[in-house]
Amino acid sequence: MRFIDVCAVQDVTPDQGRPAIADGKSVALFQVGGTIHALDNACPHGGAALSGGAVCGRHVTCRAHGWRFDVTTGELAVAPAIKVAKHPVRIDGDRVLVGIHAQP
Ligand code: FES
Numbered sequence: 001m002r003f004i005d006v007c008a009v010q011d012v013t014p015d016q017g018r019p020a021i022a023d024g025k026s027v028a029l030f031q032v033g034g035t036i037h038a039l040d041n042a043c044p045h046g047g048a049a050l051s052g053g054a055v056c057g058r059h060v061t062c063r064a065h066g067w068r069f070d071v072t073t074g075e076l077a078v079a080p081a082i083k084v085a086k087h088p089v090r091i092d093g094d095r096v097l098v099g100i101h102a103q104p
Contacts, residue, residue, distance in 0.1 A: 003090050003097040012036050012096060017051035017060055017071075022098040027087060029096065030071040032058045037071045038087040038098045044076075050084065 006020035006027070018029040019041055028041040028051035041049050048064035059077060061068045068077040069084055076082040088099035 001088070001099045001101050003088075003099050005092075005095050006098050007096050009036070009091060009094050009096055014055070016055055017053060019049060019051035020096075020098070022087070023100045025100055027098055028060075029089075029098075030055060030060060032072055035072075036089050036091070036096055038089050039069070039071060039074050040085040040087075042084075043067060043069075044082060044084060 004022040006022050012018050012029045012031045014031045020027050020029055026041040027038045030037050039050060041051050043050055043062045045067050046064055048062050050060055053060040053062050058070055058072050059068050060071050074084040074086040090097040
């Protein structure tokens with residue numbers, strides 16, 4: 001796994017998602033209680049960008065059809081078996097690094 005520098009810590013605010021590219025992969029960053037979480041930036045329902053969804057606390061609502069995900073786990077709120085891939089996040093100084101598995 002490689003950790004990729006994607007943005008500054010202050011770029012990720014609690015009120016909205018932030019899109020980023022990590023090693024060619026689109027990710028959505030969210031901040032909950034000072035902790036930054038990274039999910040795949042594609043809703044498993046139809047592929048809409050979760051970074052553009054409405055954020056309320058630890059949940060983001062997909063703007064396409066309203067599926068609501070817990071950004072701290074990637075789980076769909078009403079059916080936790082449906083998940084968005086979550087990526088590890090490291091903070092290095094004021095930078096956010098997202099862990100991406102190397103492609104085979
Ligand atoms: S694409 Fe996200 S709810 Fe349909």
